[in-house]
Amino acid sequence: MIMSQEGFRLLQRECINSGLCYECGLCASVCPAKAIELKMYDWGRNPELTGRCTDEACTRCYDVCAAKLVPVSAMEKRFFGRGRRMDTVEKVGGVCRFVGTGCAVDPEIREIGVSGGVATSLMIFALEKGYVDGCVLAGWDAEKPWLAKAYVATSKKDVIACSGSKYQPHPQLLGIREAYEMGLKKIAVSATPCHAQSLRKMMMNEDFADISGIIRLISCNFCAAHWALAGTKWLLKTWLGVDMEAVREMNYRTGAFPGTMRVRTKDGRIHEKAFVRSGGVAQLGRFTPEECRICLEKVGYAGDVVFGDTWCHPTLPPNFDLFPPTEAEMQADPRLREAAAKGLSAIVARSEFGLKLLEECRDAGRIRMFANTGEETEKFLTGVASEKPTWYGPWIDARKHRGMPVREYI
Ligand SMILES: Cc1cc2nc3c(=O)[nH]c(=O)nc-3n(C[C@H](O)[C@H](O)[C@H](O)COP(=O)(O)OP(=O)(O)OC[C@H]3O[C@@H](n4cnc5c(N)ncnc54)[C@H](O)[C@@H]3O)c2cc1C
Ligand code: SF4
Ligand code: SF4
Ligand code: SF4
Incomplete structure (x- = not known):
């Protein structure tokens, strides 16, 4: 018989105190006793038991956490309808139905979006078309405006207020519980790749069908790290x-x-x-935390849609502020004009629904979308996906050598 609190102790031993926790907050979101708090420290958040477990046999917090074991293969088959084509760039880039770039058409969104503003445009479109009735996004704490915080957006104004990247760890998935408790029935969630993996793990477990059943879309980002x-x-x-x-x-x-x-x-x-x-x-x-130094996920394997910058793009390296393209070059390739004007969002669509939504958003005149050539996709995704093994591979090797746990992708 599992003793009271043993579920949390298991989570603590296997995922938190082993340095694998990426501070998503999902364990707290699904805790029936609301017994877990993510305490804030300068180095990040730490899930801590501040209440009492009400059910002696409960292991919900542990069951939902993907920090130790990421079921990538099962997740892809379940949510994207197939596994990766291992003889293609999907081997490193994940399941891809579309790879390209794009930008918002609305000048306000174009201005405030980090790169092309496609992530913001898509959320607004999904809300307006009724595909979702709320979006869990990353906003700012009202009291401490330098502190990122999950925010449930239900209007265009809310979504715009949450645009832009929050480069710090924060328990984004506490927003899932908030959306559920608000009575929302269908939500989109913006999540870093690791947080998206926890969501998918939860969605594959029938025990969480009530709360996970409201998730319709996961929008992910490329991710170097969330810095402490x-x-x-x-x-x-x-x-x-x-x-x-x-x-x-x-x-x-x-x-x-x-x-x-x-x-x-x-x-x-x-x-x-x-x-x-x-x-x-x-x-x-310099402030890259340990959970990111053992992370091999840069391209958002779990997102229906994934957005990034164009750093590794062979045709659109984002240095047009330093080396602007000529007018002739921009006329020959309209992407160069957009990239030079403000930047482009890199776009990957993985699920059928993610692609459908992007295409509808484009056809409604909300975004411009440019497909990569096959060669561009090959070079781009290979470049993006190879960064983590280069940067963090040695840390992972060191931990393995010393018998410390690492994150496993199966
Ligand atoms: C922590 C982090 C690390 C990143 N690292 C890289 C990288 O190494 N290489 C790369 O090419 N791109 C990276 N990105 C992605 C990049 O910064 C942009 O998010 C992406 O290009 C989309 O641009 P956009 O103009 O379409 O987004 P916008 O239209 O500006 O929308 C961004 C959306 O993301 C949401 N969001 C912001 N921060 C977070 C967060 N922490 N968690 C969940 N949702 C969030 C916002 O609420 C908003 O809805 C990273 C993003 C984050 C958040
Ligand atoms: S569910 Fe998220 S916050 Fe909780 S232990 Fe796992 S990674 Fe950390
Ligand atoms: S989910 Fe909550 S009640 Fe269940 S074991 Fe974890 S902390 Fe205890
Ligand atoms: S690098 Fe990004 S995806 Fe990986 S653990 Fe850190 S925040 Fe999560």
Whole structure:
């Protein structure tokens, strides 16, 4: 007989204290006793038992967590209708029904989107067409506007307020419980690749059918890391010289691609620096937490749709701010004009529904979509997917050598 709290102790031993937890918050979301809290530290969040387990046999928090074992193959067959074609770029890039780039048509969304604004456009379209009645997105904490927080968006205005990438760990999947408790019946969820894997694991387990049954769409992002909160604090205090208590609004990347970190303080002043070109993102890299250093997932294997930047794209490297294309080049390839103007979202559609939604969104005139050539897709996805094994492979080898657990992908 499992003793009271043993379910949580199992989670703690196998996933949390082993350094695998990626702070998604799903264990807390599904806990019937609401006994788990994600406590905040400078290095990130830690799931801790702050209440009492009500059912002695309960292991729900452990059952839902994919931090230790990621069932990629089963997940792909179940949600994308087939496994990867291993003799193609899908071997590293995951199941792909479409790979290309795109951008929002609405100038407001184009302006505020991190790259092309396609992620924001698609969420608004899904809401307006009634495919979903809410979207779990990443917004900012009202009290601490430098702190990312899950937000359930139910209107275009809400979705726009949540645009932009939040490069810090936060328990995004607490938003699932919030959406469920709000009585929403069909939701879209924006999630980093690891968080999306937890969602898929939950969706494959009948015990969670009530809460997981409301998920209609998972929108994922390419992901180098979610950098520890200490990194954001460092950027604010040391890099931008801003007192955190004075922050009213913050955006890691805004304006022309690849973006400017911009902070508005309570006195109305704007503090900004080029996020990529002045080294902000490189500084954040120093704050890569251990859960990301053992992560081999960069391309969002679990998303119905996945969005990224075009860093590894062979035709559209995002350096047009430094080396603008000529007018003749832009006339020959319309993607170059869009990329040079503001940047493009890289797009991968994995499920039939994800592709259908993107195509409807395009046909309704909300986004522009450009398919890659086969050769571009091959080079692009190979480039993106090879980064993690290069960066983090040695950490994983070290942990294995010392008998420490690593994340397994099966
Ligand atoms: C932590 C993180 C790491 C990333 N690393 C890379 C990378 O290494 N390489 C790369 O090419 N691209 C990376 N991206 C993706 C990139 O930053 C953009 O999100 C992507 O290009 C989509 O751009 P967009 O203009 O279409 O998005 P937008 O239209 O601006 O919409 C972004 C959407 O993502 C949601 N969101 C933001 N942050 C989070 C979060 N932490 N968790 C869940 N949802 C969130 C927002 O609420 C919004 O709905 C990363 C994103 C994140 C959040
Ligand atoms: S990865 Fe998510 S589900 Fe697993 S322990 Fe961490 S917060 Fe909980
Ligand atoms: S889900 Fe909640 S009640 Fe169940 S074992 Fe975990 S902490 Fe305890
Ligand atoms: S690097 Fe991996 S573990 Fe870290 S946030 Fe991204 S998907 Fe999650």
